[in-house]
Amino acid sequence: MRNFNYWFVFSSIGLILMIESSFMLISAFVGEIYNESAVTSLYLSALATFISGLTLSLIGRKRRKEKRISQREVYLTVTLVWVLMALYGALPFLLGGAIPSFTDAFFESVCGFTTTGSSTLINLEAFPKSLHFWRSFTQWIGGIGIIIFVMSFLPLFGGGSSQFYNAEATGITKEQLRPRISDITRNMSITYLGLTVVGFLLFWAGPMDAFDAACHTFTSISTGGFSTKQASIAHFNSAYTEYVAISLMFCGGTRFLLLFNLFRHLSGKIFKDEEFRWYAFMILGFTCVITLSLYLDGNVFSSIEKTFRTVLFQVVAAITTTGYATTDFLRWGQFYWFLFLAMVLFCGSEGSTSGGMKISRLVILVKNTRVVFRRQVHPQALYMVKINGQVYANAVVEKVLAFVFLYLTIVGIGAIVLSFTGMSFNESIGTAVSSMSSYGFGLGRFGPSGNFSSATVFAKYVLCFLMIVGRLEVFTVLSLFTKSLWKR
């Protein structure tokens, strides 16, 4: 481990903890408006987080000798950042006793920062508003964190984790890459902030008050899915609010750079992007299939519009891995469970806040299958996987193979371990897929009508592990356990 750049790790984590403490302060100010006693725990948490961050920064500054950073520093930093953000983020829940158990507070915080949105809380309406704000804020932070991480850190090391980004970067040298990345980060941040402001105004214009509007904006743009109400969006009983939520989730699941270009240049170029076309098509397709199937079952709502809207809502909430609900779709029948699992596994666009294996990888899998079939018939011809007109190298396709294999293996092993903690077959599969893809709803006791309070302590830590590994795109966390990363 010689030449390991501690400075970078410590100072990065320190900086991010200090930023986190400022978000805690903002939540505390919100609590002040409502005169809540919970603000004390937020002030204390902010203080503790700030001091920890400052200390780490100072340690980092002290050892600032080595300036070189490499993959292992970045991977370790990113993993530790998510774990520590969640650890400190649990303090506000824990200190005031709003969530008395450490496990539950940490679980809630991980569900926040990973934008998963599962919860152990059973009476959201009684939960302090300032802590609701903080809880929603964690998802908003996690959302912008993930797009900056995926777009800024991962491409530094190439390897095609973000192929669409590479497409953008074609033709520029490594020296030019850094400024290009900060451009991209800026554009995405602008989009994220812009969407937050517009989302807030749109929600506020409906039956929501400013507080609920803010919280739900945070959790829809980030495809997080926390709600301030036990009944989620259904609580507001408003078609307007549901359509706003659908639109915001849809934006959260779209590649942010596409949205930036759309708004900046007001061009229809977005439809030329293959991943976006698949994304839109999948939402449309699943909505039609489910609506039709519900009609065949005679399982419909008062009006055609309401049926369509309800189905569209659950489909968008699943494909973007937001995990809001306006109805308990698990009650529609076990047939639908499969459809939702499929949507949650392959969902969201790369460079968006969605979890899951990403539609871009599905596209590569499908195109590779077509290439293999063609090669079989014409072995001499040169067929390659092409997306948006760009040829994909074998190494990229093999990386996707490795990613999907690892992803599904971890989901499988996760399900096995969960079933060992007493979850049923369905529940194990459902929660493993859901946590890994940062969706939020499992099957059985862990569906839209239930919550995670009945999971065992061990199961909750397993779920936390799955959420973090899934959120950080598998390789980041697993690389830390490989020998080859450390000996060089």
Added chain:
Amino acid sequence: MRNFNYWFVFSSIGLILMIESSFMLISAFVGEIYNESAVTSLYLSALATFISGLTLSLIGRKRRKEKRISQREVYLTVTLVWVLMALYGALPFLLGGAIPSFTDAFFESVCGFTTTGSSTLINLEAFPKSLHFWRSFTQWIGGIGIIIFVMSFLPLFGGGSSQFYNAEATGITKEQLRPRISDITRNMSITYLGLTVVGFLLFWAGPMDAFDAACHTFTSISTGGFSTKQASIAHFNSAYTEYVAISLMFCGGTRFLLLFNLFRHLSGKIFKDEEFRWYAFMILGFTCVITLSLYLDGNVFSSIEKTFRTVLFQVVAAITTTGYATTDFLRWGQFYWFLFLAMVLFCGSEGSTSGGMKISRLVILVKNTRVVFRRQVHPQALYMVKINGQVYANAVVEKVLAFVFLYLTIVGIGAIVLSFTGMSFNESIGTAVSSMSSYGFGLGRFGPSGNFSSATVFAKYVLCFLMIVGRLEVFTVLSLFTKSLWKR
């Protein structure tokens, strides 16, 4: 479709139907020994099958102008052979009324020729002996059919479907390939026949009579899993019989060429084969984990030996996709369901009679993942997937990616369709995996204590489709639905 070689398709199918009719005759002779009335249906079926086969042969001979054959003729022939063998194979069950419903008779026959071993029969002891013989024979025919098909037809077109075969063939030209293939086919057939004789004698030496010994030899060597007893192997209540069954299943799941070399040269070279090492290790590993876990659960049998033997039996029956049972392992708990599904998905060796995705593909997936991790750290170094010292081309790895993706997609879609027919979530997943991998046991109503009589007619045809697609290694059947195969 110009230049399509009908001659080859018709004459091949005709030949195989005539061979099938001779096997029906043998079954009829067995029935004569027991003076059964069911022999009439066997004679009639043999006649009908022979006449159909002869007619097809004659038609084929008549059009014998075109001598060239290519992939599409082979793929179409192989698919049609399996469908028609099953169709004619259903006649003996249907004609005498032993299985009155056409769907059930066809289902039983498909479960035979694909060596799946699911069944709709609910009182095996009352089923005529001659039809039991035929039923077991279908699996034996299916078993030798699949090794000849995989080893003889598929490699003709390269593409790495059988990578281990390619390893054998390294260094010989295309002109030399044909005689080499007939060598391999001969060696495998000798092994298959030798194992059948030895297996019969070993079973007969135990509590089984000659009839049961023959039937169970047919269904264990072929990893088929049909039994003449409702309680399967447990009926004989003999440790000796169980160990014989374990050994025969183990051989059935081993690459036959390895067995041939082992017996021919009495060498320990078999342990140098990576796939074989994984195969043995997986059996050992799963047996230890499950035995240990049962002890922790306090869920054990009278003696340590009996516990170990029972677990080993179920594990070998799953990893070889035979699907015999000596206990209803589903009752051990839902945790074990996952282990069995995992075993059934990645199981058996290439060039054996097992179904599933094959251990060789699992090895490639694991090694590719390792390669991707290494590449990520040292992007400049050249890492490749190597098995048994041989480097695998990118195209092979991409083909495995396509295979696994298609396989799991078909299992997924199969499960969705099955759940639409009224099966529960577990049952849909269980039967889809089981049928695709030609294992035989599903979950829920379709486990070792149940049978498939309660499945709907539509569900049975879906299962038949999955069994045939899975048995013929996916590409063979799916290629027929691609445009690129037909326009050239």
